[in-house]
Amino acid sequence: MRPPRRPRLLAAFLLTPLLTGCFASPGDGDSGEAADGKDGARLRVALAFPPVENLSPYGADATILSRLGVTEGLTALDANGAAAPALASSWRRENDRSWLFTLREAVFQDGTEVTPAAVVTALIGAGRAEPVPAALTGVTLTAEARGATGVRITTAEPDPVLPLRLASPGLAVLAPKAYEEKGAVDPVGTATGPFELTEVTGTTAAALDRFDDHWGGRAQASGIDARFIADGTARANALRTGQIDLAEAIPVAQAATLDAGSRRETATTRTTSLLLNTRSGVFKDASLRAAARAAVDTGVLADGVHEGHADPGAGIYGPAVTWAGAKRVTPVGRVEAGKPEGASITLATYDNRPELPEVAQVLKQQLENAGFVVRLEVRAYARLESDALAGTFDAFVGARNSLLDTGDPVSLLASDFTCDGGYNLALLCDKDVDRAVERARAVADTGKRQDAALAAEAVILGTDAVVPLVHQRVITGVAASVGGVLLDPYERTLVGTGTRR
Template sequence: MPSVPRRRLAAALLAAPLLAGCFAANDDSSSEGPEGSADGDRLRVALAFPPAENFSPYGADATLLSRLGVTEGLTKLDANGAAAPALAASWKKESESSWLFTLREAEFQDGGRVTPAAVATALKHAAEAKPVTAALSGVSLTAKPVGDTRVRITTANPDPALPLRLSSPGLAVLSGKAYGKDRVDPKGTATGPFELTDTAGATKATLERFDGYWDGRAQAAGIDARFIADGTARTNALRTGDVDIAEAIPASQTASLEKDQRRETATARTTGLQLNTGSGAFEDAGLRAAAREAVDGSQLAEGVYEGHADAGAGIFGPALTWAESKRVKPTGRASAKDPKGTSITLATYDNRPELPEAAQVLKQQLQKAGFEVKIVVRESSRIEGDALAGKFDAFLGARNTMLDTGDPVSVLASDYTSKGSYNLSLLSDKKVDAAVRKAEDTADTDKRQDATMAAEATILGTDAMVPLVHQRIVTGVGSSVEGVVLDPYERALVGTGTRR
């Protein structure tokens, strides 16, 4: 058995509450509202990011499936960021590396029962996915059935955050029929209240209500989802009544909506400048320091984001309420060099319309400091791969630090360590790796938070990432719509109580 201190897992982060928390919903409607009509109306939803991987459950598309109510995992995050029951009704820690999860009675959308064997198979496929799903970056796990209702999950190394990790959209549980030879297909094989039935490339998706959902029948008959990368077009679709819900309304378009059509939510999303430390101009720490000194996030917060953001304080923003009081000042930063006309390429994507405008402001700030700047803007699915391959000197992006796992330490591991799967800055620094590893190995809540902020300071000390703003997201909601899920972690948008 573990010693007493090691058993003091994060009450606010890891412990399973008796009841799952819920997020705020439009018009104060619970996402588990009263039964609707026999059929219900269909919901028309406009999403900002089109599927980039044919709805694979392991990459960025996993979040689309989660937001549309298609997939779910063993756990979920409640409003306080704690692990709450989902397909697992409860769990307990058996040892430093072993956890036992008890499943609730639930069905897959193809009619099969959610069994321990099915869960073990789903997690096995997730663990073997290439590239590795972000939730398992640096983590090795195995799952084995235990009787008729339980599954034991064992990690190669102690993982105090495992219940949080299993809430990741990238660790959704699908039936055995999902796992074909060439791809994983979530159509009709998930467990959520809505079943993905048809897709039209990267433009549309059709979902039908799954009447066998374990947590109650959804009030909407189905969802007609459209993927509209242009923020103005998404806003106009809501204003003209073509859609009922539009996510990520641009700051510049917010005022064009009626007051009762706007829902602003504080999130864990930080917009930052990732500097390529692996090749090009920003291999030089002095030039990274010069870039960091040149940019001013407060100008972006008040100008580009029109007050719907706060100036960047670190990798973790104010949505993590404990972060600011524990923030550590970065040390060991290099002295800034004169850029002397050094040419750099700054890339970003246009799915979040503030980013191209922010890139223009950054260009002016960097050029004033002595850089020559070229901007590249593409749709997110067409630029992210090149960014990960190091084809740009700097990448401007918005990252929800609680999206992948709900564990801030895991975000640091995937984004900034040598073996991280989403290391846009191509950072390879032994001090950073050690600091993140120390945080990963810390179980006590308070000490884990301290170690997390120490690791953040070590990362910021390299100037591989420059925090710019912490965003607040505006969701457009039609006047007749109720029950939209306002999730600060951006994993959910529609639920059983969402209706019109």
């Protein structure tokens, strides 16, 4: 075991509070050293979203840490969306509220062992975070160490999908020293993944070195140089000119500029939606929400803006959620569309995903044709999220991965559309919605839970608080020299032990 290493920070950044053959869990497939026994080259990676929360493991930044191979949880999602072993090698349900997880032998990047006590500290920290991680929305859990390798996790109410929940990037397990500073959690040198953060330069770049003691084996790449490039054209140009090896979220307008061999298109569980502010302003009126929904032509967005690299919106869950199409039911409770008569609204979106401003521009035209007066506001996501959650805008266009937080379709509904939801951009508080989601959360059987989720989806869609626009296919730019990229439909992973150049 190597001695702990002091990380080098270039900025005071942390002081404040597959459905494809490449998709695999850590330790699977072609991990380890390069075939010739030598260290692999460093990977140069461009990510679309800069950190917005000081790389906190609890919020949006948790996905950055997961995609770069820094953090891991007790479980992971496999290619079929089921819970798979990660830091926990196995688990069993003891009763309707209690589960016992058995830990594998692993070490943190600071050289300390992954112990039951350390896992308990991590889970307690997540439960006390403000805001709470999306995976814990509406869930209260306690954890206790059981012997040398056991962790018992108990929930206040029965939670049949707890192993899926624990796979969330927001429930990563870090070393105890990560939680020592009150009000902040430091992932630098305290995680368990195959790559360790060593340098962070504000919101523009980060450097990672290979973690040689990873339980799944040594990564083939010796490290990662990550750049956060919000502009999609700039990401594509950097790949095309050889400045980077791997670029996420290539804009559809730039896809044709890359060699066919450098493009990887992956169907994802991400849906772009129009979310309408139900708490205040014009769209507090359900009939005007219905008018906005009726004004939208999703086919234009899929075929025009996305140039065929997306499917027209069918619901909250898209085609990549393979069971949803056959089970979907008609929305219930919709009211008749009213007349906008020049009602003035502010429509907001962000430019980190380059299609979104164009989608919003087309929506603006469609809404204006229906009689609304629309002011469009576009910002970087980091400067937009807090205002959106506060209800500053009348309407918001965003892209959301329906299975990112937990892998459980019901958890998304609880987080995004219930009165107490932590990511409720529509500010929806509807008793019928809350009851439908609660009914779904109580169902343990997989097939029946899916049925209940779609019944709740029908109630949510009936409020017209959300208008699904398109279901995205993500284009990843991959240099010809790079192999082993994790093309993950859940968008939780990108590089792993087998990623190399």
